[in-house]
């Protein structure tokens with residue numbers, strides 16, 4: 001398990017060692033969904049943006 | 058410690074009893090009520106049936122001199138006259154009313170319409186918010202437990218005011234409070250057909266919690282803080298949600314707001330950041346803290362109008378009154394602050 005800094009709130013987000021490209025992890029503090037991008041040995045995370053309507057509120 | 062509760066038949070007194078009956082360091086010797094003198098406690102607080110043999114008594118204050126500490130849960134104005142005698146006999150006091158919350162004696166005629174009986178004691182009293190005054194509470198003889206909506210407001214704002222993230226003179230606080238905040242005495246405002254199903258603004262300017270909030274936030278940033286505070290009576294029985302609109306000079310980054318909250322509250326046992334905005338439970342809702350001493354805080358930045366929006370939720374009887382009193386007691390007694398308060402809330 002390694003960790004990456006959440007770009008929104010700077011909490012440490014755990015990324016499993018066996019994470020696959022495109023896997024989504026969620027920041028424990030601010031809830032931001034982060035998509036894991038693998039390029040060779042390098043792992044980066046970038047926010048996933050989903051537009052939501054207010055049905056169900 | 059041996060403790061008494063004055064005003065034990067009210068809602069704040071009842072909540073103190075709920076929390077203290079199981080408290081490992083606390084022995085309740087007396088609980089007062091004029092109306093229910095001689096009756097067992099469970100006649101008024103049914104949740105205590107089978108948990109204690111204590112009865113209400115209405116003995117005079119002179120009989121309280123064998124206590125280490127007295128909790129006063131009386132209506133505003135009733136404890137100011139009792140406190141000097143208690144202090145003289147070496148008894149500590151944790152007062153749940155507003156009698157000793159304000160440092161400026163002039164604020165009492167303005168907000169409470171009476172002159173303070175013992176203005177000389179105001180400086181000696183410690184404002185009972187451990188998150189801000191922990192060290193002073195440790196050695197205090199007289200602790201003034203904050204107002205319930207003041208607690209939610211101050212805790213939501215303190216890190217932002219302290220770090221200067223928000224403008225100090227443009228803070229709008231919109232509070233919603235349940236009916237137990239008005240005490241156990243019946244009134245039209247708490248009468249079920251009138252209250253339920255409505256959202257009733259009341260005391261829309263000049264509410265009594267305004268000067269407390271300004272006093273405490275002002276001390277954090279060496280200057281004037283001004284808040285525009287408006288409460289609403291809602292149908293809940295317990296609970297407070299304050300929605301705070303604060304403004305920033307430029308755009309603020311979320312990570313700086315997180316830094317301010319983590320810096321101030323990283324080790325606080327009763328503050329939870331609830332700010333993931335996910336699903337039903339990603340922001341504070343009083344329903345999720347009922348019966349606990351927690352304060353849930355969430356926020357969002359709004360670049361459209363340079364607004365920093367903060368939500369803060371507590372149970373008015375617990376973190377807003379009796380829970381805070383017990384937390385202060387724990388600090389004064391040198392105990393773990395969670396003692397007697399480590400409960401998990403209900404769900405659903």
Ligand SMILES: NC(=O)c1ccc[n+]([C@@H]2O[C@H](COP(=O)([O-])OP(=O)(O)OC[C@H]3O[C@@H](n4cnc5c(N)ncnc54)[C@H](OP(=O)(O)O)[C@@H]3O)[C@@H](O)[C@H]2O)c1
Pocket residue numbers: 063064065066067068069070089090091092093130131132133135153154155203204205237238239240241242373374377378
């Ligand atoms: N309710 C809350 O959410 C809340 C939150 C924060 C702080 N507080 C503060 O806690 C204090 C108590 O509030 P509460 O909501 O528990 O009120 P409450 O339910 O009305 O209880 C008031 C208590 O004071 C006693 N009392 C009434 N009139 C009295 C008098 N003239 N002299 C001596 N005792 C008298 C009552 O007992 P008997 O009539 O049986 O003698 C009762 O035990 C207030 O100062 C309030 O501001 C309350």
Ligand SMILES: [Zn+2]
Pocket residue numbers: 006007008009010011027028029030031032
């Ligand atoms: Zn985050």
